[in-house]
Amino acid sequence: LLAVLLVSVTMVPAVAAYSEAKVYEDALGSVEIVRETASARESYVTVPHKGDSDQKFFVKEWKDEVDGREVWRINVFEVDSRGAVANTPILRDSYYWNDSTGLHIHFGTYDMDNLITPGVFLAIEGLGAALAVILGLATLPALALATAIAGALIFGAWYYKNLDGSLDMYFSTLTLALIPVYLAMPGSQPIVVRLGSHDVPVLI
Structure with a gap:
């Protein structure tokens, strides 16, 4: 059962370059890595819906430095039914890093404004797509986790946010x-x- 629920239990970033696309698929959606190097990665993530209306996202990651720390910046774009990637990302000013203690994610002010607006399911699904890549989860469990986190933020964002409106998650x-x-x-x-x-x- 765990093999069905998880795409992988390892965390990113990857350190090896691959010349061919890799696809991890199961009944709960898919993560398709189309480009991966030591400093960048691009993936298509399918978030399953009921029926045949699955939503696809394009997730772009690249290495950067913030306050002397090496991090991975992440953008998430909506992909329409024709396969066209949107020009403007849903999530665009967030980044993450991992160390021996765990995984650290910083959500920028723009992304927080999207995530704490009730009813903005596209942003929550975008977060689910990002978590599927970052945490190595299959997309349906990642979406459940994203929904739970977004729910916590909607009801308590004023309590958890930084002064500039951003949020640190660990x-x-x-x-x-x-x-x-x-x-x-x-x-x-x-x-x-x-x-x-x-x-x-947070309940998942």
Whole structure:
């Protein structure tokens, strides 16, 4: 069951270059890596809907330096039914890095404004696509996690945000290890996500 739920339990970034596209697929959506080097990666992520109206996103990542730290910046673009990638990204000023303690994600002011607006499901699905790539989750579990996080932000963003409107999110190594275990269990399960400086239980 875990093999179905997870595309991979390893975290990015990748350090090797690949000359051919790789596709990881299961019944819960797909992540198709179309370009990958030591400093950049481009992927198509399919977020499953009920029926035949799956939504596709284009996720673009590249290495950058912020405050002396090497990070991965990330943009998420909507892809229409004809396969055309939108000119303007849904998520555009966020970045992440990982270390021995876990995964750190910084959501910029623009992205936070999108994510904390009730009813903006496209931005939440875009976050799900980003998490599918960043965390290595299959897209449906990643979307469930994104929905839970967005729900927490909508009701408590004023409490968790930085003064400039951005937000820092942190998943500990233990939390990352437990995500596939909880997703395999029946019903909603709580995980602890640090939003700003506060540890917040989020149901997935």
